[in-house]
Amino acid sequence: PTTNTALMARRQAAVPRGVGQAHPVFIARGANAEIWDVEGRRYIDFAGGIAVLNTGHCHPAVIDAVREQLELYTHTCFQVVAYEPYVELAERLNALAPGQAPKKTLFLTTGAEAVENAVKIARSYTRRGGIIAFTGGYHGRTLMTLGLTGKVAPYKSGFGPFPAEVFHAAFPNPLHGVSVEDALASVRTILKNDIEPDRVAAFIVEPVQGEGGFYVAPPEFIAGLKAIADEHGILLIADEVQTGAGRTGTWYACEQWPVAPDLITTAKSLAGGFPLSAVTGRADVMDAPGPGGLGGTYAGSPIACAAALAVLKAFEDQKLLERSRTMGQRLVKGLKEIAAGEPAIGDVRGLGAMVAIELFEGGDPHRPAADLTRRVVAEAAARGLILLSCGSYGNVVRILVPLTASDALLDEGLAIIADSFAALR
Numbered sequence: 417p418t419t420n421t422a423l424m425a426r427r428q429a430a431v432p433r434g435v436g437q438a439h440p441v442f443i444a445r446g447a448n449a450e451i452w453d454v455e456g457r458r459y460i461d462f463a464g465g466i467a468v469l470n471t472g473h474c475h476p477a478v479i480d481a482v483r484e485q486l487e488l489y490t491h492t493c494f495q496v497v498a499y500e501p502y503v504e505l506a507e508r509l510n511a512l513a514p515g516q517a518p519k520k521t522l523f524l525t526t527g528a529e530a531v532e533n534a535v536k537i538a539r540s541y542t543r544r545g546g547i548i549a550f551t552g553g554y555h556g557r558t559l560m561t562l563g564l565t566g567k568v569a570p571y572k573s574g575f576g577p578f579p580a581e582v583f584h585a586a587f588p589n590p591l592h593g594v595s596v597e598d599a600l601a602s603v604r605t606i607l608k609n610d611i612e613p614d615r616v617a618a619f620i621v622e623p624v625q626g627e628g629g630f631y632v633a634p635p636e637f638i639a640g641l642k643a644i645a646d647e648h649g650i651l652l653i654a655d656e657v658q659t660g661a662g663r664t665g666t667w668y669a670c671e672q673w674p675v676a677p678d679l680i681t682t683a684k685s686l687a688g689g690f691p692l693s694a695v696t697g698r699a700d701v702m703d704a705p706g707p708g709g710l711g712g713t714y715a716g717s718p719i720a721c722a723a724a725l726a727v728l729k730a731f732e733d734q735k736l737l738e739r740s741r742t743m744g745q746r747l748v749k750g751l752k753e754i755a756a757g758e759p760a761i762g763d764v765r766g767l768g769a770m771v772a773i774e775l776f777e778g779g780d781p782h783r784p785a786a787d788l789t790r791r792v793v794a795e796a797a798a799r800g801l802i803l804l805s806c807g808s809y810g811n812v813v814r815i816l817v818p819l820t821a822s823d824a825l826l827d828e829g830l831a832i833i834a835d836s837f838a839a840l841r
């Protein structure tokens with residue numbers, strides 16, 4: 417019989433080491449918020465394929481929609497012969513995006529591609545080149561998106577040079593000594609010292625930094641950033657690749673902002689486990705690039721569009737936005753109970769069901785506990801719970817469990833987290 421060890425050996429020989437792997441486990445089957453490995457071992461999945469499985473592994477309605485689509489056609493390339501699911505999904509996402517202006521949507525395949533295209537569209541509309549991103553931000557692994565990403569190791573190491581005219585301002589992070597005013601001041605400093613405001617096309621910001629550590633952008637920061645943007649004709653791009661598709665309690669996290677962004681990128685959970693990404697935004701901005709300027713062979717695959725329409729229906733049928741909020745409350749409460757007896761847990765935070773704990777040596781926020789974080793994640797896996805870490809210092813444990821998971825499963829996962837801390841004490 418196949419074992420994880422045997423597959424790991426083959427993987428190491430056949431796949432480059434640059435492709436990381438959080439757990440030495442190979443899946444055989446997944447259902448909702450549980451997976452079974454090739455040795456028959458069960459795991460609770462609190463990682464959701466990095467925020468891709470808000471509707472769980474193999475949601476029956478998503479699988480049915482994909483199966484139905486497979487019987488009809490699987491590919492034409494939308495730019496050659498078009499199909500209704502692409503248009504219908506665009507209409508649905510346009511209606512969900514905040515702001516009074518009419519919207520349009522472009523589909524692609526990966527999150528990085530969505531961000532690349534948002535930058536292209538913003539440059540085309542403004543006829544400017546500069547982009548200001550934020551420290552600790554993550555936007556993908558292509559060269560432009562790596563340029564935007566605000567953390568060197570391991571993402572950018574050895575891969576430069578990156579595209580010019582990208583600047584990084586400070587992301588507000590009071591826990592680590594950066595106030596909203598500090599962050600806005602750093603934006604103004606870039607506009608004074610590095611690039612004229614009238615050469616900046618856009619700010620790109622995550623409503624909650626994902627890979628960077630689950631830090632929520634405060635509403636007053638977004639309001640301040642938008643005021644600077646409006647003063648200089650700069651666009652605001654919300655990168656919702658990780659926060660979008662209902663993770664934070666609203667379909668888009670930016671629905672909770674005091675102002676609407678001009679462009680929104682989504683991917684990950686949008687199509688419930690199938691590769692699909694989108695740029696949704698103001699129609700006048702989206703229409704800036706000329707005919708033939710946007711697209712891609714697989715962009716907006718009919719299989720993925722059918723899956724995404726089923727995801728939207730599942731959100732309605734199962735009231736998953738409401739569930740995202742109650743799930744977040746239950747997770748935060750459970751984690752706070754664990755934190756009460758565990759000094760290393762220095763912060764419990766989140767927006768909706770995008771929840772994390774941050775670990776410090778002896779609770780001192782100047783001493784991020786990356787090693788303990790690694791050990792907690794490994795200990796939990798040994799006890800049957802798949803967790804993921806994140807954060808600029810590698811000291812954050814994040815939870816991205818399917819919104820379709822039951823309270824009983826959440827509690828089972830929380831108990832494993834508590835036991836893992838206890839075992840390491």
Ligand code: PMP
Binds near residue numbers: 466528
């Ligand atoms: N933006 C954000 C905010 C992300 O979290 C990610 C993926 N972690 C990306 C972009 C890149 O998406 P992908 O890996 O699908 O290219």
